[in-house]
Amino acid sequence: MIANHIHHALAQVRELQQRVLESQRxxxxxxxxxxxxxxxxxxxxxxxxxxxxxGTDRAHLYGWAVVWLLGVSFNYGALLCWFLSEPGDKRDxxxxxxxxxxxxxxxxxxxxTLSMVLGGQYPYLFGIWMCLYGLANLSARWVxxxxxxxxxxxxxxxxxxxxxxxxLSFTNPWPMGxxxxxxxxxxxxxxxxxxxxxxxxxxxFGF
Numbered sequence: 001m002i003a004n005h006i007h008h009a010l011a012q013v014r015e016l017q018q019r020v021l022e023s024q025r026x027x028x029x030x031x032x033x034x035x036x037x038x039x040x041x042x043x044x045x046x047x048x049x050x051x052x053x054x055g056t057d058r059a060h061l062y063g064w065a066v067v068w069l070l071g072v073s074f075n076y077g078a079l080l081c082w083f084l085s086e087p088g089d090k091r092d093x094x095x096x097x098x099x100x101x102x103x104x105x106x107x108x109x110x111x112x113t114l115s116m117v118l119g120g121q122y123p124y125l126f127g128i129w130m131c132l133y134g135l136a137n138l139s140a141r142w143v144x145x146x147x148x149x150x151x152x153x154x155x156x157x158x159x160x161x162x163x164x165x166x167x168l169s170f171t172n173p174w175p176m177g178x179x180x181x182x183x184x185x186x187x188x189x190x191x192x193x194x195x196x197x198x199x200x201x202x203x204x205f206g207f
Contacts, residue, residue: 029099030078031192031204037071038184045177057122057170064176071184098140105135122170130159130179137187147190155183 044067047053048060079099086095109132116124134155137148158179162168168175192204 027082027195029075029191029195030082031188031190031195032206033074033078033188034184034191035188035204036074038181038188040067040070040074041180041184042177045173045181048171048173048177055171057120060171060173061117061122061125063173098143101139102136105132105139108132123168124163125170126168126176127159127161127163129176130155130162132159134159145190145194148187151183151187151190154186155179158183 044063048063053059053063076099079096083096109129112128112132113125116122116128134152134157137144137152137155141149141152158175162175189204193199196203
């Protein structure tokens with residue numbers, strides 16, 4: 001009898017915990033915006049691989065900077081639209097804290113990027129970007145869907161591979177383009193269905 005009461009109490013605690021976690025889950029990111037960022041990476045790789053594009057490290061750095069700016073514009077623009085669309089009585093700057101937490105790994109990535117560029121160590125950039133972006137995904141895992149954990153590990157694993165494979169050229173855009181296109185498309189699915197649990201896959205593509 002006592003054991004039944006204990007099991008019932010534990011079940012209620014787990015249910016309450018699940019409700020608290022659900023209420024704290026961050027839904028500010030747009031799945032479509034994230035997928036658009038990944039598509040920009042793939043299109044960037046296509047453009048950078050064309051023979052008419054300059055084959056220098058500096059030119060490719062500028063190309064990836066444009067892709068980065070597009071990704072930031074898509075994702076943080078959508079985040080701002082989501083925040084401003086919230087009713088005034090529910091709008092709280094603390095809602096944006098998960099996005100702020102992700103800035104710090106990206107800031108470290110910027111510092112390492114500058115260091116590598118000044119030292120002419122361009123081949124390390126892909127690996128650094130992937131690893132730090134993976135950490136950015138993991139940094140808010142407590143308020144994100146659990147699927148961001150394997151996604152973050154995917155980016156870290158891909159980055160480690162790029163750092164350890166000898167002879168990787170920065171002017172070969174395909175490792176970067178394919179890794180980010182795949183990862184951001186998956187991330188897009190994760191965040192879209194996190195915000196719209198009852199939606200269909202066709203809804204994601206706007207059919």
